[in-house]
Every structure is written in structure tokens, then in C-alpha cells.
Amino acid sequence: MKKISLVVPCYNEEETVNLFYDEIQKIKSDFKGVSFEMLFVNDGSSDKTLEILRRLSSKDDVRYISFSRNFGKEAAMYAGLEAATGDYVAIMDADLQDPPALLHEMYEILESGEYDSVATRRVSRKGEPIIRSFFARLYYKIINKISKTEIVDGARDFRLMTRQMVNSVLSLKEYNRFSKGIFSWVGYRTKWLEYENTPRVAGETKWSFWKLFLYSLDSIVAFSTVPLSIASVMGILFCFVAFLIIIFIIVRTIMFGDPTSGWPSMVCIMFFIGGVQLLCVGIMGQYLSKAYLEVKRRPIYIISETEKDKK
Ligand code: UDP
Ligand code: MG
Numbered sequence: 001m002k003k004i005s006l007v008v009p010c011y012n013e014e015e016t017v018n019l020f021y022d023e024i025q026k027i028k029s030d031f032k033g034v035s036f037e038m039l040f041v042n043d044g045s046s047d048k049t050l051e052i053l054r055r056l057s058s059k060d061d062v063r064y065i066s067f068s069r070n071f072g073k074e075a076a077m078y079a080g081l082e083a084a085t086g087d088y089v090a091i092m093d094a095d096l097q098d099p100p101a102l103l104h105e106m107y108e109i110l111e112s113g114e115y116d117s118v119a120t121r122r123v124s125r126k127g128e129p130i131i132r133s134f135f136a137r138l139y140y141k142i143i144n145k146i147s148k149t150e151i152v153d154g155a156r157d158f159r160l161m162t163r164q165m166v167n168s169v170l171s172l173k174e175y176n177r178f179s180k181g182i183f184s185w186v187g188y189r190t191k192w193l194e195y196e197n198t199p200r201v202a203g204e205t206k207w208s209f210w211k212l213f214l215y216s217l218d219s220i221v222a223f224s225t226v227p228l229s230i231a232s233v234m235g236i237l238f239c240f241v242a243f244l245i246i247i248f249i250i251v252r253t254i255m256f257g258d259p260t261s262g263w264p265s266m267v268c269i270m271f272f273i274g275g276v277q278l279l280c281v282g283i284m285g286q287y288l289s290k291a292y293l294e295v296k297r298r299p300i301y302i303i304s305e306t307e308k309d310k311k
Contacts, residue, residue: 005089007080011043013094015202030104041080044070057307068304074177075301090160095200098158106160116188119159122197146226178219231280
């Protein structure tokens with residue numbers, strides 16, 4: 001008998017956890033000879049999520065892990081994948097934005113043996129603020145230019161993977177995790193399913209524009225070293241420009257003498273060069289700070305309680 005583990009990161013999801021559980025009960029009958037394991041990861045919620053999970057875990061297909069504080073969705077997914085015992089493992093949001101109805105199709109595709117993973121992407125950004133869509137598009141354009149790992153536009157974290165692929169994902173133990181990149185980096189044959197964006201059933205999104213912005217910067221640092229070469233390229237460029245200007249000034253002085261002027265342009269140039277230098281140092285700082293966090297080897301998450309501690 002095959003077993004499917006559903007990893008569900010939950011951060012302040014008191015309104016949605018029960019709805020999610022009910023939806024999964026509804027689709028179970030589609031599967032023949034398959035058992036389920038729901039693995040909720042409470043990512044340091046400050047609402048009643050943990051109490052609800054404790055109560056739910058009296059059902060035998062429900063397990064939970066509770067973090068000692070909020071470690072972020074990436075950490076929650078990693079913890080879930082580590083604890084999952086299924087032959088197939090899916091990652092799903094608690095808010096039902098990842099339609100459970102797709103699970104059966106995903107399962108059949110993996111069972112056929114042609115693919116190792118079935119991933120999903122949303123085809124439209126309907127219902128999203130225009131500015132957000134604009135920056136999201138821009139981000140995907142940039143990262144795919146500068147990173148060798150393909151980051152698919154609109155890809156969601158919702159995917160079903162074989163045990164082999166899960167183990168490969170777990171073998172990447174980096175502290176600064178960016179799953180969209182990691183899933184792509186480990187390779188394997190992935191089938192993409194597309195669907196329309198569905199709104200949250202209840203509660204609200206945990207991602208502010210600012211949080212997303214920082215997340216996108218982190219992902220660039222995690223999956224590309226191109227920004228680091230910006231400093232070298234700029235350096236060469238500026239040397240070249242400086243050389244041209246020196247020749248220009250020598251020629252001008254010889255031909256027209258030297259009227260002492262040009263202070264405003266001088267100040268502008270100083271500010272400009274200063275800015276470029278700070279930018280380059282800043283970029284290096286980003287990589288240095290990530291390297292610093294990696295070498296500290298701190299755990300990705302800390303568990304304060306699981307369903308085994310409850311009894
Ligand atoms: N989530 C989490 N930790 C966080 C933020 C979010 O575990 O720090 C979970 C959240 O509970 C949900 C999923 O990640 O199950 C996706 O979050 P959300 O729906 O807020 O994001 P969106 O769908 O708006 O991108
Ligand atoms: Mg959501």
C-alpha cells in the first residue's frame with residue numbers, strides 16, 4: 001500500500017486548518033489502496049493554530065510539528081519534508097489555494113513512472129495588485145537571466161514528489177533556503193500542471209510587499225553570483241571612462257588653456273562614483289552576510305512539540 005504525506009506549513013491559520021482537513025477527507029475516496037498522512041507544521045503561530053492541531057491529531061492520519069517560534073515557510077517546509085514518511089510527499093498551503101482536487105491527477109502521473117515530480121504553476125495573476133504583478137514579472141526576468149537554475153514564473157510550492165526526490169531535496173542542507181530554486185536544482189523529470197489562481201478560503205496572506213522584496217533578494221544571492229561580477233565590470237568600465245576624460249582634458253588644456261571651472265560637475269562625479277562604490281560594497285556585503293550565516297551552522301528550525309509529546 002502506497003502512502004502519501006501532505007506537508008502543510010501553518011502560520012496563524014486557525015480559520016483554515018479544519019477546512020483543509022475536511023477537504024482532504026472528501027478527496028480520499030478517489031484513491032484506491034493509498035493511505036494518507038497529514039503533517040501540519042505550526043510555524044510559531046500566535047493564534048489558536050496549535051490548539052486546533054493538538055485536537056486534530058487524535059485522528060490517526062494527522063501528525064504535527066510545532067516550532068518554538070516563527071522560522072518562516074521555508075523552514076516549515078524543510079521540517080515537514082524531513083518528518084514525512086510517505087512514498088510520495090506533497091507540499092500544500094493551509095489556505096486551500098492549492099486545490100486538493102489536483103492531487104489525484106498528480107498521483108496518477110507519478111504512478112505511471114514517467115515523472116519524478118508534478119509541480120503546479122498559476123497561469124494568471126488575477127486578483128493581485130498591479131504593482132505586485134509588475135515587480136513579480138520583473139523579478140522572474142532578472143533571476144532567469146542571471147541564474148543557471150531555472151526559476152519558473154508563477155510556480156507555486158504545491159507539488160507532489162517521489163521519495164527519491166524528497167531525499168535529494170533534503171540533502172541540500174543550506175541555511176538560506178529558497179525552495180523554488182532547490183526543486184529545480186536537484187533536477188529529475190518534472191511535469192507542470194497549470195491552474196487559475198484561487199483566493200484564500202479564510203484568513204489573510206502572511207506576505208507583505210516588503211517581505212516578498214527581501215525574499216526575492218535572498219533568492220538572487222542564493223542562486224546567482226552574477227551581482228558579484230558587477231563590481232569588476234564597473235571597475236573596468238570606470239577606468240576606461242577615466243582614461244578618456246584624462247586625454248580629453250589634456251588636449252583641451254593644451255588647445256584652450258586652463259580656465260579653472262567645473263566644480264559642479266566635479267561634485268556630481270564624486271557623488272556618482274561614491275554611489276557606485278557603495279553599491280558594489282553593499283553587494284559583496286550581501287554575499288558575505290549569507291556566508292556568515294551558513295558557517296554558523298545554526299539549525300534551520302527548533303521543534304518545541306510534536307504529536308508524540310501531546311499524550
Ligand atoms: N506560512 C508559514 N510561515 C510563514 C508564512 C506563511 O508557514 O512565516 C504558511 C501559511 O500558513 C500558508 C503558506 O505558508 O499555509 C502560504 O502563506 P500565504 O497563504 O500567507 O501566502 P500566499 O498564498 O499569499 O503567497
Ligand atoms: Mg495563500
